[in-house]
Amino acid sequence: MHSSNRTRDGRGHAPARTTTLDKLAPGQRAVVQHISGVGSLLYQRLLEMGVFEGVEVAVVCFAPLGDPMEVRVHGSHLCMRRAEARSVQVEVCA
Amino acid sequence: MRRAAAAADEPAVRGRPTERRLAYSVAVVGNPNTGKSTLFNALTGLRQHVGNYPGVTVEHKTGTLLLDGGTRVELIDLPGTYSLAARSPDEMIVADVLVGRQPGAAPVDAVLAIADAGNLERNFYLISQLCELGLPVVVALNMMDVAARQGVRIDTVKLAAALGTPVIGICANKGAGLPQLRAALRQALQDGHAPTGVRPAFPPPMCHEVDALLEELDRHAPALKRRFSRMEALRTLVDGGGCGERWVGSVIGDGFCQDLEARRRRASRIPLAAEEVRARYAWAKQVLAGAVERPAHVPPAGSNAIDRVLTHRFAGTVVFVAVMLLLFQSIFRGAQPLMGFISGAFDSVAAFVGGHMADGALKSLLCKGVIGGLGGVLVFLPQICVLFLFIAVLEDCGYMARAAFLMDRLLACVGLSGKSFIPMLAGFACAVPAVMATRTIENRRDRLTTILITPLVSCSARLPVYAILIAAFIPDRAYVGGWLTLRGLTLFALYCLGIVVAAPVAWLLKKTLLRGETPPFLMELPSYRIPDWRSVALRVYDRGKAFTVRAGTVIIAVSVVVWALSYFPHPPRIASQYEAERNAVIAAGLPPDKLARAVSALNREETGAYLGQSCFGRMGRALEPVCKPLGWDWRITMSVLASFPAREVIVATLGTVFDLGGGKGGELQRRHEALANVTWSGSNRRLFNVPVALSIMVFFALCSQCAATLATIRRETNSWRWPLFSFTYMTLLAYVGALITYQTTMALRWGGV
Structure with missing residues (x-):
């Protein structure tokens, strides 16, 4: 899964704009491109909560200890750990 | 056709109850935080009860709803879920009940789907699944007022047309729209047909x-x-x-x-789950498109502004600490007067009953075993109610999820999640409500781990034990100009000990016995809102009742057994011996005050003699060799044994065993001195010193000496396995801890030469 991430990264035409959700700064918005870890519980949960390809997400803030993070999607607020956000590949909105 | 086989032994046709089925069965289903319980409570009032399906620990509530025309409906409140793709035990219950696979549950005749009007897109994901069950569905859009304030306009008529099923806008907490909802439900049950609207377009x-x-x-x-x-x-x-x-x-x-x-x-070439989600969200968009108008520019919701403060690095932490301090103080101190009142009342009842009965086994059983046991159950109620009042309010207003969000990083170190924080904090007051509070943790392994480590946290019942031993044996030294005292530091160290030990235990449990895939910490942070007081009150009532009825029975049974162990064999020769001594004292013609003191001293001695001869006394003597390495003689061992059902009992037992007399106020000092002067039987060597006191305190800090906690664990885990495990590992831990403490402190010559 990680290797597939890397190839995708490598193939991206604008590497600066494609990153993973955990790397965004508070207030930044992005569009979900791809979620790795197909079949896992996390994958399923992300989909059910409305995080899937083409959906806009925005980082609201990080917890005081740096983890987890608060993300807004479809008008509702989700909390996820950075390790989990790492499996969500996004394209940063300008 | 859906339940062809089930129908063979169940002649009732769905949607038409016959004499054999008196009521329709309707399941209330919705996402978490949509006000599902509020709606359920508003519809059923107090006509509800909590139950467990056979073989699962997930609780469900059922309530009776009477519709116009005398239609009786059994409403089932199912756990909140985001999807019917069941993964967790909670979600499995929802899926199983809806398709009629759940043993012990009546086949469902219709679904009452509840959705948050402010977040229709995600809520409609679940609704699209519910519409495919082949059952009649009534959709209730809750919190229409909040949505309206945000400028969202929802045309329920158009929505109903698109879904092919009734859609009713409601405000469950104000009761608005409920008559229409009842009417729609009645109609749907009569018609009995599934939604007819468009379906998601799967490839x-x-x-x-x-x-x-x-x-x-x-x-x-x-x-x-x-x-x-x-x-x-x-x-x-x-x-x-x-x-x-x-x-x-x-x-x-x-x-x-x-x-x-x-x-x-x-x-499909892509994962089917993704295919499904895509199709359903596309469907939701299409269904909502014609019926919902949103303002072009969405003003930031109030929740956003509140969140900027409450999850802020500095302000958020300050608020969090303040809320937790308030919670802690309320259970620790706020419940104290009521607890004092309850135990006082039971003491008076026992004294009253005792005064009207002849001495003997029956009187002792009734006063100490039954009434004492009942008091021992009810004394926990104030703390349970206060804690659940807090939890219900924090959950309802949306702060509970934020608390978990703030503390997650800390607990992730030992393999738990932020959701374990509140139960562990509550454990400082009392492990019983704390174990019950673990219900907010969905993941089974995380919940069990929290249940197993919470009793290690120093609860308020340990305080009297610490207090008497510290006051008697720890020197009263002050440091830093009186800001720090050795006694205070000792107390602090004992409180820390629980946490310091709990962390590696949790880590070890998560690595061995409760090993498994780390559950995602993907959690919705619900919008802030004002709690619905009726739901809060009902939750407090439910928890209090569950504890009193289910854990209470076990506790009373245990207290009777303990009474028997400390009463029998009760040899008559002790009675005759002390009767003779009392007569001798009376015959000596002492002045009245001296006489009274001498007689009461003899009475105490007699109680001590009985205890020494009891099963506990014998067990203490038998176990003395095992406990000698901890610095304990048979009397300490016996006192510790007798305090296994409730640790605070040791204060009274030590008083009886070492004949300290009832100490109040000024006598306290005398009591401490008396304790310090006790010697080993048949020698001049002092029994108690700093290492012995420390070893007892460490033992009490780590040991599982609480029948109420064990009974609660049994009830919450639905098996005897976990309370047994908890008891065994904590007792072993306590023994090893006390052994290390005694041996090292003796080696350091803290016991004096």
Whole structure:
């Protein structure tokens, strides 16, 4: 899964704009491109909560200890750990 | 047709209860935080009860709803869920009840789907699944007022037309829209037909595979003992490794699962779960498009502004600490007067009953065993109610999820999640409500780990034990100009000990016994809102009742057993010996005050003698060799044994055993001196010194000396295995801890030369 991430990264035409959700700064918005870890519980949960390809997400803030993070999607607020956000590949909105 | 096999022994046709089925059965289903419980409570009032389905620990509530025209409806409040693709035990219950697989649950006649009007898109994901169950569905859009304030305009008529099923806008907490909802429910039950609106458009290969799978499953219907609906076939195909696949596989054989994999590959090139989500969200967009108007520019919701403060690095932490301090103080101190009142009342009742009965086993059983046991149960109620009042309010207003969000990083170190924080904090007051509070943790392994480590946290019942031993044996030294005292530091160290030990225990449990995939910490942070007081009150009432009834029975039984162990064999020769001594004292013609003192001293001595001869006394003597390395003689060992059902009992037992007299106020000092002067039997060597006191305190800090906690663990885990495990590991830990403490402090010559 990680290797597939890397190839995708490598193939991206604008590497600066494609990153993973955990790397965004508070207030930044992005569009979900791809979620790795197909079949896992996390994958399923992300989909059910409305995080899937083409959906806009925005980082609201990080917890005081740096983890987890608060993300807004479809008008509702989700909390996820950075390790989990790492499996969500996004394209940063300008 | 959905339950063809079930219908064979159940003549009632769905939607038309006959004499055999007196009420319709309607399931209330919705996402978490949509006000589902508020709606349930508003519809059923107090006509509800909590129950467990056989074999599962997930609780469900049922309540009776009377519709116009005398239609009786049994409403089932199911756990909140985001999808019917069941993974957790909670979600499995929802899925199983809805398709009629759940043993002990009546077949569902209709679904009452509740959705948050402010977040329709995600809520409609679940609704699209519910519409495919083949059951009548009534959709309730809750919190219409909040949505209206945000400028969202919802045309329920258009929405109902698109869904092909009734849609009613409501405000469950104000009762608005409920009459219309009842009417719609009644109509839906009478008509009995499933939604007729548009369905999500799955790609043709996927639809084809679902149909083919349904045919295949129909062929196996005799072996499966039932027929599958199209929705179940879809779930079996999409949820790889899910419960549907496992169950069917176990009946038909492994070939089925391999076959299923091939079907999945044929159905779609991308994962089927993603295909499903795409189709359903597209459907939701289409259905909502004509019926919902949102303002072009969405003003930032109030929740956003509150969150900027409450999850802020600095302000958020300050608020968090303040809220937790308030919570802690309330259970620790706020409940104290009521607890004092309850135990006082039971003491008076015992004294009253005792005064009207002849001495003997029956009087002792009634006063100490039964009344004492009952008091021992009810004394926990104030703390339980205060804690659950807090938890219900924090959960309802949306702060609970933020607390978990703030503390997650800390607890992740030991393999837990932020959701374990509140139960552990509550453990400082009392482990009983704390164990009950773990219900907010969905993941079974996380919940069990929290249940197992919470009793290690120093609860308020340990304080009297620490207080008497510290006051008697720890020198009163002050440092830093009186800001720090050695006694205070000792107390602090004992409180820290619980946490310091709990962390590695949790880590170890998560690595060994409760090992498993880390559950995602993907959690919704609900919008802030004002709690619904009726729901809060009902939650407090439910928890209090559950504890009193279910844990209470065990506690009273245990207290009777303990009474017997400390009463029997009760040899009559002790009575005659002390009777003779008392007569001698009376005959000596002492002045009245001296006489009274001498007689009461003799009475205390007599109680001590009985205790020494009791089963506990014998066990203490038998176990003395085991406890000698801890610095304990048989009397300490006996006192500790007798305090296993409730640790605070040791204060009274030590008083009886070492004849300290009842100490109040000024006598306290004398009591401490008396304790310090006790010697080993048959020698001048002092029994108590700093190492002995420390070893007792460490033992009490780590040991599982609380029948109430064990009974609660039994009730919460639905098995005796976990309370037994908890008891065993904590007792071992306590012994080793006390041993290390005594041996090192003796080696350091803290015991004096």
